[in-house]
Amino acid sequence: MYYYIMEPPKGKIATRQEKIKDILGDLGIAGETVSSSAARTIEELTHLGIVKGYSTVVAVGGEALVNKIITVLATEKTAKDVVLGVIPNEFDSILARKINIHDIRSACSALKFRRLESIDLCSIEPNRYFITEALIENNRNYPIYFSKDNLQGKITADRILIKPGLEIFTHDRSLEGNTPSKFYRWLFGKKPDDIFSSYFTAKKIRFEAENNAAIPVKVSDEVVAKTPVTIQSRSKVLKIIVARDKIKEEN
Amino acid sequence: MIGDKRPGTSGPGTVVGANVKLVGTLQDASDIIVHGRIEGEVISSQSISVTETAYIKGPISAEVIAVAGKVNGSITATGKLEILPTGKVFGSITSKDLSIRSGAIFVGKCSMPEGEKEVAAEEKEAAPKEASKGGADYEVE
Numbered sequence: 001m002y003y004y005i006m007e008p009p010k011g012k013i014a015t016r017q018e019k020i021k022d023i024l025g026d027l028g029i030a031g032e033t034v035s036s037s038a039a040r041t042i043e044e045l046t047h048l049g050i051v052k053g054y055s056t057v058v059a060v061g062g063e064a065l066v067n068k069i070i071t072v073l074a075t076e077k078t079a080k081d082v083v084l085g086v087i088p089n090e091f092d093s094i095l096a097r098k099i100n101i102h103d104i105r106s107a108c109s110a111l112k113f114r115r116l117e118s119i120d121l122c123s124i125e126p127n128r129y130f131i132t133e134a135l136i137e138n139n140r141n142y143p144i145y146f147s148k149d150n151l152q153g154k155i156t157a158d159r160i161l162i163k164p165g166l167e168i169f170t171h172d173r174s175l176e177g178n179t180p181s182k183f184y185r186w187l188f189g190k191k192p193d194d195i196f197s198s199y200f201t202a203k204k205i206r207f208e209a210e211n212n213a214a215i216p217v218k219v220s221d222e223v224v225a226k227t228p229v230t231i232q233s234r235s236k237v238l239k240i241i242v243a244r245d246k247i248k249e250e251n
Numbered sequence: 252m253i254g255d256k257r258p259g260t261s262g263p264g265t266v267v268g269a270n271v272k273l274v275g276t277l278q279d280a281s282d283i284i285v286h287g288r289i290e291g292e293v294i295s296s297q298s299i300s301v302t303e304t305a306y307i308k309g310p311i312s313a314e315v316i317a318v319a320g321k322v323n324g325s326i327t328a329t330g331k332l333e334i335l336p337t338g339k340v341f342g343s344i345t346s347k348d349l350s351i352r353s354g355a356i357f358v359g360k361c362s363m364p365e366g367e368k369e370v371a372a373e374e375k376e377a378a379p380k381e382a383s384k385g386g387a388d389y390e391v392e
Contacts, residue, residue, distance in 0.1 A: 151275035198268035
């Protein structure tokens with residue numbers, strides 16, 4: 001029933017994976033465990049799990065691994081009823097907070113008690129999905145055009161952060177002031193007026209850099225696209241296992 | 252539209268930075284803070300804050316509006332409208348509760364629907380008295 005996809009076992013990761021396997025065994029939810037390698041990518045392993053008929057695919061690893069599995073689950077038609085479970089590497093991440101887990105044991109327990117929740121994802125056209133964050137980042141500020149329905153805009157920014165639900169934060173570090181002014185503010189404890197940051201939400205948005213420049217779009221530190229790019233919010237496209245504690249929290 | 256929110260949700264709303272230029276309709280159910288430049292309509296169900304660095308060319312409507320920057324267009328506030336000392340408004344304004352601070356520039360027509368209703372009611376009240384007064388004069392004549 002459970003299909004665990006893990007990162008390649010190296011050093012500390014191997015020890016951690018052994019610990020996870022022990023806990024899963026104790027809880028009685030041990031299943032098939034596979035690790036990505038040069039021969040089998042995460043996407044291929046996920047596809048294989050779907051073909052084998054597993055109803056629960058569990059991502060054991062970092063955000064990059066989770067986003068790759070999500071992309072396959074969200075795009076494959078046959079994966080419509082497949083549920084995602086996550087045992088992340090870090091427990092202070094957005095994802096861990098989203099599923100309300102605090103450590104390896106609570107992540108494994110959540111898998112056993114299976115409370116399902118439909119979640120929103122963001123997609124980068126043509127077919128890349130993410131649950132964490134995407135970042136359009138340049139080493140210097142650059143004019144970027146964006147458009148959405150009946151609104152067009154131009155922004156000068158070196159950093160555009162896109163969060164699930166298509167919440168968009170833009171920032172231009174170069175406009176924060178020079179070093180003496182930063183030092184002055186620090187010395188006198190003055191908080192700079194942040195008038196160069198923007199925040200807005202959308203359902204679908206297209207970013208295009210001036211002169212058709214190709215600015216990288218990164219998800220989990222991996223370049224997945226380059227501008228021009230269209231990003232869309234997809235609601236309730238994936239079922240994820242969250243901790244039972246979340247019910248108490250919500251009540 | 253950008254800044255669209257599901258009804259009933261409350262979030263930080265929309266913030267348009269000083270380095271942003273927008274063309275089109277900006278609508279949000281939550282608060283909107285504008286530091287940059289907008290050519291088009293700005294609509295909020297809650298408040299709109301036009302800061303010192305902002306320039307809006309187009310109509311604005313919200314419950315509460317504070318203008319410290321420049322607005323070239325009509326302003327409709329269902330609640331309070333405040334034009335701050337650095338604010339410049341060129342266009343008609345409609346508000347229930349208006350405050351124009353010393354130093355502000357306002358060129359346009361102002362209407363207060365509540366005040367107009369009050370005046371109309373007063374006039375209506377005064378009309379029968381005038382009529383009865385006129386009647387007496389007629390009788391004397």
